[in-house]
Amino acid sequence: MKPPPGFDFPSPNLVCKLQTSLYGLKQASRQWYAKLSDTLRGLSFQHSHNDYSLFHKQTDTSIVLVAVYVDDIVVTGNDAAAITSLKTFLDDKFKIKDLGELNFFLGMEIIKVSNGLVVTQRKLATKLIKEFDCDNLSVTSCPLTGVFKDSYSVEPLADTTSYRK
Amino acid sequence: MTAALHTLRYIKKDPSQGLLFNDTPDYTLQAFCDSDWGQCPCTRRSVSGYFIMLGGSLVSWKSKTQPTVALSSAKAEYRSMRAVTTELAWLTRLFLEFQVPSILTIPIKSDSLAAIYIVKNVVFHERIKHGLIIHSSLDLCSLTNFAWNT
Numbered sequence: 001m002k003p004p005p006g007f008d009f010p011s012p013n014l015v016c017k018l019q020t021s022l023y024g025l026k027q028a029s030r031q032w033y034a035k036l037s038d039t040l041r042g043l044s045f046q047h048s049h050n051d052y053s054l055f056h057k058q059t060d061t062s063i064v065l066v067a068v069y070v071d072d073i074v075v076t077g078n079d080a081a082a083i084t085s086l087k088t089f090l091d092d093k094f095k096i097k098d099l100g101e102l103n104f105f106l107g108m109e110i111i112k113v114s115n116g117l118v119v120t121q122r123k124l125a126t127k128l129i130k131e132f133d134c135d136n137l138s139v140t141s142c143p144l145t146g147v148f149k150d151s152y153s154v155e156p157l158a159d160t161t162s163y164r165k
Numbered sequence: 166m167t168a169a170l171h172t173l174r175y176i177k178k179d180p181s182q183g184l185l186f187n188d189t190p191d192y193t194l195q196a197f198c199d200s201d202w203g204q205c206p207c208t209r210r211s212v213s214g215y216f217i218m219l220g221g222s223l224v225s226w227k228s229k230t231q232p233t234v235a236l237s238s239a240k241a242e243y244r245s246m247r248a249v250t251t252e253l254a255w256l257t258r259l260f261l262e263f264q265v266p267s268i269l270t271i272p273i274k275s276d277s278l279a280a281i282y283i284v285k286n287v288v289f290h291e292r293i294k295h296g297l298i299i300h301s302s303l304d305l306c307s308l309t310n311f312a313w314n315t
Contacts, residue, residue: 048259048262049258049262050255050258050259050262051259056262056263058263058264063263063264065263109183111183113185115185115187115188115189116185116186116187116188116189116222117185117186117188118183118184118185118186119183119184119186120181120182120183120184121183122180122181122183125176125177125180125181126180128173128176129173129176129177129180132169132170132173134170134173134174134177137170137173137174137177138174139174139175139177139178140171140174140175140178141175141178142175143171143172143175144168144171144172144175157166
């Protein structure tokens with residue numbers, strides 16, 4: 001890691017001893033997770049034993065679930081008061097941005113309909129169609145057919161960057 | 166690349182297609198599994214697939230080439246049943262943690278009679294370690310109180 005700009009080493013062979021974790025460090029993600037889970041545990045949330053990035057707080061009648069994906073957090077439950085107090089608490093600690101009702105999460109679009117929720121990846125689908133110039137290709141009603149069995153023997157692609165984004 | 170483009174042409178048909186998670190308070194789990202047999206022309210490995218429905222909503226699914234070659238279709242199908250069982254084991258534990266009302270006795274549906282017979286035959290089949298108590302109709306086998314091999 002390079003020293004931050006404006007920080008001059010008096011001699012070239014010195015190392016820094018960090019007092020706090022910094023964004024971009026190898027340990028940053030672990031430190032963030034430890035910080036967040038400590039905070040949530042302070043609010044008597046528990047780790048789910050079956051999914052460690054899922055936290056829950058249960059009483060006889062109420063349940064609040066917190067799903068964490070790095071710094072994207074989805075909160076749900078049947079106790080509106082507890083959810084609000086959790087959000088206020090987190091905002092106090094981390095300055096969160098409350099995006100309201102769940103619309104987008106990890107590239108998935110979540111739409112409320114009368115009988116539940118619909119999860120789609122419309123944005124990704126239209127982006128891919130545009131990116132690979134499928135506008136002039138005809139649509140097909142079958143996802144894959146046996147026609148492609150031979151494609152295993154095809155020479156490897158010269159340029160693989162489009163697969164590695 | 167042609168195959169990838171073909172898939173895109175399929176998606177193009179309706180890019181906003183999605184999954185519905187309905188809000189009915191139904192916690193019954195149902196699992197379906199299947200596999201092909203040696204369809205990969207290069208390696209002759211099979212592909213197992215499964216999906217799990219929770220009260221009519223799709224919650225878990227997978228399709229993956231098996232790690233080794235299956236010498237019989239029953240073996241390939243049996244592997245897909247094993248894959249779905251491990252996923253169910255995890256899901257059940259997760260649901261129990263959230264006090265979801267009793268969900269045990271989960272039907273696993275397979276179209277392979279041979280694989281169902283293997284699973285049913287607890288006594289002679291030393292490979293089955295799941296402690297399955299199973300009753301079965303022609304294409305349905307049901308699994309109760311499975312104990313995990315931990």
